Amino acid sequence: MFLKIQVLAISVLAFASTVLSLNIPGGRHSIEERDGVVHNIFEDDATGGTIDFVKNSGVCETTPGVNQYSGYFSVGKNMSMWFWFFEARHNPQSAPLAMWVNGGPGCSSMIGLFQENGPCQFYNNASTPSLNPYSWNEYANMLYVDEPIGTGFSYGTETVNGTVEAAPFVWKLLQSFFKKFPQYECRDFGLFTESYGGHYGPGFAYYFEEQNKAIDAGHLHAEKIDLVALGINNGWYDATIQEKEFINFSVNNSYYPLINQSIADEYLAAYYKGCLPYLQECTAVTGEDTVCSNARTQCGTVDNSFSSYYPDIDFYDIRQPSSAPFPPETYVNYLSDPAIMKAIGAKTNYSECTDSVDDLFGTTGDELSSLVQSGIQVLIWAGDADAVCDWFGGFASTNAIQYSGTSEFVNKTVQNYTVDGVTKGTYKSVENLSWLRVFSSGHEIPAFQPEVALQAFKQTMQKKSISST
Template sequence: MRWSRGVATALLAAVARTVVAAPAAATGSSSHLMNKRYIEERDGIAYNVFEHRDTGSKMAFVKNSGVCETTPGVNQYSGYFEVGKNMSMWFWFFEARNKPAEAPLVTWFNGGPGCSSMIGLFQEHGPCQFYNNQTEPSLNPWSWNNYANMLYVDQPIGTGFSFGDDPVNSTVTAAPYVWNLLQAFYASFPEYECRDFGVFTESYGGHYGPEFAHYIQAQNAAIDDGSAVGEKLALKAVGINNGWFDSTIQERAGIEFAVGNSYRPLINESVATKLYDVFETRCKPALDKCVATGNDTACADADNICINEIDNPIAAITDFDTYDIRQPSKDPFPPDTYVEFLRRPDVMQKIGAKVRFEACPDAPSVGFGRTGDDARSFLDTLSDVVQTGVQVLLWAGDADYICNWIGNMHVADAVEYPAKAQFNKACMKPYKVGGVAKGKFKTAGNLSFLRVYEAGHEVPYYQPEASLQVFMQVMQGNAPSST
């Protein structure tokens, strides 16, 4: 989910910046220290423990809990990485159902900021889902681990099952902790080294995806020149659905979508005209100030001006769920059955969880709010990533309002890379699965945009077969193509 934008304006505008330094990447190793592995029992749970020499982090996990993934012979691991002092970051890893020794490795991050990746696992593309109002999950035939080894991560600290001190207050400060987690993962599971690697995310992932990919590429370069020690990640692809990348582009697109989407108008032309004027006279100048100064207060103020004077008025006019405009606001969709399931003591015991699950707690997002992170643009960072040649997919369900497909398409059109002119001129073509149209797409070079029909914010929930198909195509280094 993108940040629920409900934090009081006064709080965000009044609080001064609080920055805690993020951990530096390892620049060397102590030859007399060795990685350690052992079994440790904590609160009646037997954890496999791995201590990573280079980062000083520790990993404690349960193997094959029997929860969620029940396909015979498919391994799973769930538990914690210590990515910093008193910082326990939750992960749940599933081997690929087919040829795991050859399959790529993909990391999934939900948005927020501060929303658990268990949302993606249980509601979107994980090995299991809750069907027909059942309280126990069943196998998902369209799970992304049909093709890839999947690593789901709750970050920053305080999100989902992660716990401890949370120094992260921005997308940029989050990236080094994710790198530490991945380094510890590779050290503990060296069999996944040298695989094609993918970063997939959604919503606030419009911030996370570009920055995490950029940081990974920078660390790879540092390893190459000897200024850092670690395992390089063979970044193959980045996929971001319904992302929030750039407020200047996407706040205006919110008005455009509200009046002209293909389902139902949320506002009329008269209201749209007034809101376009508000955008030009109030929202955009504030965002311009945020961009020009980089000041935390200016960026927080800009975010709140745009929310209070554009987004909130639209939401007040028509009753709709911002993540799926076909649904009423009081009946959010899809159902969140997974939350109570993950809070069950027997489930927590099996998977090795230590704290009560919180899907989207307030504390992590408040820290991001203080620095105005939501209003900061990651378009330039996205352009930098595309320019490196990795396959990049921006895609969006067309029933989502909060990070709607029109804004995502405008972002894609604004990416600076060698094939930009060709991309901008390209026509949208039908995207088919087994001959059935599931959306429209365009592509040029290594950048693609896909609009997905009849899908809300969490695209794989609504269109699981199409989502798996495009996921596989992009991870294979290809542009989307119809079947």
Template sequence: MHISTASMVAGLSVILATLAAALPSSTSHLDKRYTEKRNGINYNVFEHADTGSKLSFVNNSGICETTSGVNQYSGYISVGTDMNMFFWQATLSFFEARDSPTTAPLATWFNGGPGCSSMIGLFEENGPCQFYNGSSTPSLNPYSFNNFANMLYIDQPIGVGFSYGNDTVDSTVSAAPQVWALLQSFYAQFPQYESRDFGIFTESYGGHYGPEFAKYIQQQNAGISTGDVTGEPINLVAVGINNGWFDSKMQYRAYIDYSANNSYNQILSPEEYSTYMNTYDSDCAPAVNDCYSSKSDDSCSDAQDTCSQNIENAILGEADFDPYDVRQPLNDPYPPAQYQDYLAKQSVQDAIGAQSSYQECPDDPYQRFSTTGDNTRSFLDTLSDVVQSGITVLVWAGDADWICNYMGVLAVANAVQFDGTEEFNEKILQPYTVNGKETGKYKTVKNFTYLQVYAAGHEVPYYQPETALQVFMQTMQKKSISST
């Protein structure tokens, strides 16, 4: 979630990381493949006839992933229905799985915002490298998600991370078709990943992105099966969303509950708690209800302004704490962000084929979403639809995060409608262990799981990397998480 008083940490970037054992063979005779040199950088270029997209990438830059035999690609993709009038370009970085890359599943990672780069996830959370002990250069991350899967990190919408161009996306719903088109072009260029198990993992505003992107992919798959849509079916098997922003009505209230009752930092006194609850009941909740009933841009934008001003920003202004980790002071960003200095180096940008300066969480994409009130709109029903479809769905949260705290995420999880809702609500949270060590507590019914992770802020994989990798692997294996 992108708050108005602080730069948001969880974003999105179309530098994509995944793997490819070898460049794929040709597809349709209408597709084109060639090489070109731009600004001194040599690119492999693929033009996809079906989507009108253009993929330009460099091979094995040597940046971040240095494991012998593991391939990576980075560059740009242009996607649009009219390449002369509407297009978007986004960097992509693509990291191969370290184990069995030719058979490993494919997963995407999206940071949130809206309007934050997925380079955050790549370099600070679950990517092949991180910056340890204050180092200015990255080292291999032993708990990278590409230990198990081929990972694709996507920067969207335009203007985020290294992506650049004409940004027309102003909502989660309008973002989904562009993500699908990008994936279609990706499969056409790298057909060895077609039909493999596919997963969507995301955080923060991913509470919007994850359900909507998943549902859109399922709708397109249905259209492909009937012949109404031209494209490659995507074998979506799993969705994982940590510290997600799903539903404003429940999660604005959770700001108040968490601020008074979390085990790390009592932000509100009992008297302040009562005052804020009165404000929530009289101002915030009615405004959100109006958004939910009318579904208009104006009412949803007004609700965001009302709740942000009277609840979110008001609480943030009362105490010195980091909304992404309440154990940290406000002006001491954590995790450390050395990766931004690294990505600012011209030599690094040249190596990965970047054609613009890096922007972690620029304002313009966020403001576009604000004009439609997208932040306030609930994606609970969409999440319920995805769970009802039968794929494996995990919602999880670090318990030291305030901005998308575990109390709000649990409230959302309990409200998900599927054929196991009653059982899920009655179920008691059980300890979750990793190699015998308790690192959280969880409950699961059928294909739906909730997990609270101990001693973790907003970016769960940074704080609890071993737990995060185990959770990721189990979810991608299409099974409920379980203790080890």
């Protein structure tokens, strides 16, 4: 009966701004028209939160029959978190669910959506997007989230200053998502991220697992998140490892030296004197605090003192000049168009990366080890032309993960990773941990090597170690 009423209400939108308002179990649901766009609003009695979204805006995903939803979840007082959800293009009723979160901290997940693995991309200098045949919703239902508050289209009071504090808000968003869209409960769930996602990914996944334990023990009444996979590309995991490995990458990467050996030796000496001691202080404390923030500042000072020796390049892809980086930033102007904003239900101006959304330095990867120990399928991968979170540091951080297969993993030789018989990188896998170095790729792997990215994503979501095809 409710669905019939809803259809009738939509048909009379021209006559009223609020066309349907119903009390339903657990809350109140209404449909409103704002400037010609239909908004669905659900007020949750349990949390006091509100979900406000637009269905099938016609923006980005234009595959016939594929539903999409975009809008806001209220995750706290004056805290509206932006989401954009796309059904799988094939078998959405049974496909797994994956969430994508960009890093920064403070960078929007619309980067991933429009430049990397979303349903549409900007090709050949076009000002409007076209369908992406390698979109990750070819396999999974995809949820993109701008977090924390102040990032991308999210708006409200900015209170989060670390991964530990960010995790509960993302958990609450997922709880609200499952309440409004219960058909996606009990699906295999994957968390994929990049860059500062080296902290976000393990931190969020660890929090989800702890909440699941509380649910199993009867201490928490909530919906379990059936986390089966974690993927992090070009991540920032452990600064004690990666600060040093950046210097090695600068001299010994696959393309050309960014600095000479003499400068590298000076840089390394400065790292040991002016950076490492502060990082060691950070690792001695629990959580994220001023000690770790100070370590970030001290190491940044060392890095900046050597920055003038580096060429004028795009550090996200050292093969490119800084003046014309790929992928293009076309999508930023697109999302700033008032007509597009209205269509998708955005209520604030878009910001790709927000300076005011800051983050304390973060922990050093202990959660990553515990997650691998838990049996979740974990993929750590990196494009080999990225200097921001270079593959040298990612590889060393992966080898440092402690789990039952550590010794075998460290001693295992990498082998070629192929897609349809074509070599695209090198990899190794032991038990539930996989490492992949992607050739000819910058920071945003799916933008540079979409076939590789989709294949590795599917294999990981299938709870398998990655393998060549």
